[in-house]
Amino acid sequence: MKKDGFACLGLFNPKSPSNVGAVMRAAGCYGANSVFYTGNRYEHAKKFVTDTKKVHQDIPLIGTEDLKKVIPLGATPVAIELIEGAKPLTNYIHPKSAFYVFGPEDGSLNKEVLSWCEDVIYIPTQGCMNLAATVNVVLYDRMAKSANIQLGDDVIRGSRDNNNKVKI
Structure with a gap:
């Protein structure tokens, strides 16, 4: 995938x-x-191995x-939260460089965090999604709206599991 x-x-x-393991896989x-x-x-829970693709070796x-x-220097902080006044992800234009901030599974981002985020976006769903699902949707949306998205069989071959060799 090309970087922009x-x-x-x-x-x-x-x-x-x-x-968190699923977030790392999405990352x-x-x-x-x-x-x-x-x-x-x-910190207390990370002793359980959930990063099955060992992404933590490549992504800090x-x-x-x-x-x-x-x-990060040059990044626009963007909160992802189900709060009134947030912008829908469907219409959102992602910044070139972003720092996406996600709340806890059992709560919300506090007002102090929201105060330094330049944008607040939400995913229009019926009910709320868990943390990992939310991260996947936001990062997929960013990729799908990118001008540099790569498509085709080379992407498929580079992404699929080693046991998947099916062709149509």
Whole structure:
């Protein structure tokens, strides 16, 4: 996948190790550059191996006290949250370089975090999605709207599991 800008992820106090593992897999699939997280709940839970593709070897997963302090240089902070006044993802034009900030599975981003995010977007669904599903949808939307998306059999061959050799 060609790069035009970059995408980094910020996870605010994630709860579930399985969701963080799935976030890391999504980061690898969609070319995110790094993942930061706050809170200590994940620290206690990360001993359970959930990153089955070992994406953490290529994409840093870094704990921090404050996501605002790790906003990558040149990135636009974008909160993803189901709150009134947010912009729908369907109409959103992603910044060239983004720092996507996601709330916890069992709560919301606080007003302090929302205050330093330049945009707040939501995914129009019936009900709320879990953290990993939300990250996948946002990163897929970014990729799908990119002018540099690569398509075709070479992409399929490079992405599929080793056990999948089916052709049509």
